[in-house]
Amino acid sequence: MIYYALTTYHVLCCVLHRLSFLPKEEESVLVLSDIHRNSVAFLNRYRESGIFSRIVLLPESDVMATAKYLERKKMPTGFIYKKCCRDMGALLKNERLSLAGQDLALCPDHFPFGWYVRRHRYPYHCMEEGCGVLSDRAFALSNMQRNKTQAKLFTRLGCFGDNDCAIELLGDRDHQQPGYNDPRLTDFSVAKLLKALPAGTLQKVLAFFGVEETFSLAPHSVLLLTQHLANLGLMPLPDQHRFYTLFADLLLPKGPLMIKPHPDDIAGTYHAAFHTPVQVLPFAMPSELLPYCVKGTFSLAAAAYSTSVRTLSNVAQDTLCFDDRILKNWRYLPQYAAAARFLKAAGFPRAVTDGDEGVLSQVCRLQGASTTITRDENLLGADVVIFSDLNESRTPKQTAAFLRQHPVRCAIFLQETEQHAYFDGENRDIFPYVRPIPLQIGDEQKVITVVSKEDILMKTAENLNETIELPHTGLTIDLQGIARAERDKIRVLEGVLAATEKRLNDYISEDKARTAESGAQAK
């Protein structure tokens, strides 16, 4: 049997398949791709383990580089596909590896090796990309958007086994989307397979991935699974560090923190990035092996946006995972925390937001606010509305119109891009009801704005003087509502707002004059 594996999770799948489904004496070849640097770095250890008869390291990154080059030159996808298949054929020839007539297991099938197999119509067993991803094509595609050719070929070739060459689909049946019932699906649950392995074989698997020690868990330990966001080009490394420190501070409960970096998160330096002592587990092992190298149970296993947390239900009392919106709105976590403190001070039972209700709910829970947050694009159904930066299409005019039509008790603005989103130039009457709450985060200053006509709520906003500790980030968020005593600040603010209003009104009158003029000309 010939296995093809790309990432560490894929390698684990191949190892488990080899150990669980194939007789010991059967020949097995593991084809690794050098796109994944861990495969190159740990090749010797993989070979020494003796699980596979032969391990071949394929320089597939050259083929991908060619594909990227041709993509930049705007060559048609078909041309790129054929060229990559030709190159892949040459590589296999160099390695004296013939796929014809062989039993193939591909994990995954949307890289050049998979394209080659599809082009030659070799039958293959398709292993799923991640736990439960087989049926979640939207998730797969969202991860693939940066690579245009790959995304196009994904649909055209029917990757993830959606083609007639895939004779068997190996996936975790319990974690597939509801209603998914492909007849070719064979249950291939990594967690179950690991559990079923004899102790000796399990040790062999652990040794294969370099797991040498067992970690004892303190009570109430929290596990944070990271992702290689910098490596994927989603954000710079310092931002990735900041993201996870803020994540740990504002979205995770207090308790000893253990970090398991993604196997590709090789650049992350969490010991240095976190201002508190944290335990960082070896990055090279797949997180699925965690239950076999820790003693105890985590109170929570959390990930920002990952499938791996799904397999940890047996080692964690609870799991926490958000969707891809968090990659955009994590910068507003301090604003979310400030809003949660205000909600708590005001004692609101319910609020509606156009932002990330999951993140906001979790922040509220941890900041002690008992407010139930729901999401509604049109912000209907509650007395308290929270405007977020996730909705960038709403103009100040629409926001002002909304506030006129729906007289809510309180509106909270967390926007940074549009700081005076409530003001469209005409609703000057709103000024007396606006209460900005400045947030001092280190040497950075941000602001959230509360708009309410109720005296008690305005007073709550004015007198909000709180500090939120961010121990992992090494900072504090100081909330200081502008109290009436701060006359100078108010005086300057009033002057600036009046000047802003005048400027806006000048634009509006100019716009009206222009419209009238063009209307007259049209007549």
Next chain:
Amino acid sequence: MLSRLLQLRRKIRAGYHRRMDRLVRRLSMSRRMVTDAYYGECDRQLPLWRRGITLLLLCAAAKTGRAFSHRAQPQERLDYTRKTPLAHTESHTLRRPGYASLAKQILLHDVISFDIFDTLLFRPFDDPTAVFYLVGEKLHVPSFTRYRVLAEKQARQKAKERTGYNEVTLSDIYTQLQRYVACDIEKAMAIECETELSLLKANPYMKQVYRMALEMGKTLIAVSDMYLPEDVIVKALEQNGYTQFTRIFLSQVCGFSKRSGKLFPFVKQEMGEDKRYLHLGDNPIADRVRPRQAGFTPCLYLNVNRAGNPHRCADLTALVGSAYRGIVNNRLYSGAYHETPFFEYGYAHAGLYVMGYCVWIHERVKEKGIEKLLFLSRDGDILQKAYALLYPEEQTEYLYWSRSAATRLTAGYFRNEFFLRYIKYKISRGITMAQMLDAMELPSMQVFLSNAGFPPDTVLTKENYEDIVAVFMAHWDKVEEAYAPGQRAARKVLEDKLRGVKSAAAVDVGWAASGVSALKVLVEDLWGLPCQIYGFVSGANYLHDQQVIEAPLLTGDIESYMFSQRNNRALRRRHRVGQLYSVFIEMMLASPSPSFLQYEETENGGVALRFDCPETEGYESIRQMQKGILTFIADYQKAFTQYPYMLRVSGEDAYHVCRFIISQPGYFRRFFSDYPVNRAVGTFSHKMETLSTLMDREYQR
């Protein structure tokens, strides 16, 4: 007939002169050196053909970048040819590998080897010999730098003759130094080591790389060709957080250097032949060619100063210049930060000026025993922030003030200022009486103007200027009456701020010190408050009257930091107001708030502030600029904590750094073309000009 012919000849010649001047001005927009040299060397009495040839040669010289105005000093010449990159911001120019891609390289190797100086550790100088100035200062030896450099050179020559290698120790160098200065060797060596230790700081980019390698469990080693003793190098590494090196290989200990190509095979022999090695360093020969020959994978980390100096101002004093260039290069070219153009403008070009100005103000304050500093809006905003950063223990005030407010408040005293600012300077804009009175906030004057034959739609012209002024003079009581509430409110504010203060100083950017003068007249003469007002400006250069503040400069009531009629007059001459130099400098001190218009009395007797049209489009850029300035000051201050005298930047140095950038219009066109400029401050026009339109208009004049 003859006289007609002579007249015609003169006319033709005048036409030639005009055209020649226009050509020069057009060229001068992008080639400073041509303008400087042309105006500096070419007498207008010279024949046209000689001036034409000179201009042609200068243009050719500027094009090739090889010839210079023949009176320019070497450093000045560099400033003529050096330019800031325009393709990207400086911090993006070098395209160093990202952490993620470097991490992948590290993953594939067993031993990670680092060069130490200019790779793991940075000095806050672009030239390592600048450290010797500080050592010489501690030893009280003039010319110490020259002696120290010579001694090292000679020590290396001797070592080469003796051993075949030019590797020396600090002790060898100081033994040689005895030929020049008979100082205590042990003490001098200790001082040099101590100075080096106090200056060396971790390179943030390499620190991250080091951490990555550490977290991956790799073996870390450091390799250097340095003469400093091993214990000093170890201490320098440790105090900067590099504590986990398995071994440190020094050329002076091993006996051979990286450059010779013998150190790397030795390292391999010591650490294990079968391992995979990655070496990171800044020297193309010693850190790329040599390790490659020894089977290491080299990863060249291009020297930050080599990359950054072609874009840095060179014509500065040796010590401050080296420090300025070193600090800027260390940040913008280290690869750890990717900044916006606005941040870089603040960091690389405005930071030194703001810091130097604040330190200079502080010294003046102490010298004159000034009790309170008033930073005038809006330029004072960043100056106050910088001052607070440098001297957090001192109390300062931010005073809302502007030319417009000052003009109205002192209208009864400086009448011509009032007429100039609100009438004469607006003639070119072709505004009407109604618009003019609207800006003055004197609608009641319309009746008198109409009676005098100037209805609201009359356009302001040169011809009717004096007549309009006459109407104002005839009804001056109405003007004073209209501005009286504003005066009362302003007085309240100043009385509050100056209560119990006997002397205060107002800080402004420049150029005619009109804000300071107005404040002085109001406080000392018109209101008679018991407080003496001094003024500090960064430059004194007023287009319409170069001697505008001659007497206050002489009495010391007003002092200028960079240039004035009294100090650095050569700089003042080269400060070309017509080429928007003042505008670009004012941009450095911009504040993310609207211009202040006037103090107003509220119904309950309080004071309200009125602002001009807010240029909100530029506020984010301004915040970035301010952040850049403050970051530079923090970095500089941190680098020279033990050397406070390093913060004393001369006005000439500060101006050279500013001039280096403000004389490059291409830079502003490239990065600041959309920057909003409100040239009609005080008239509340909601229409904003951009910098590029302003440049187009001003340069065509």
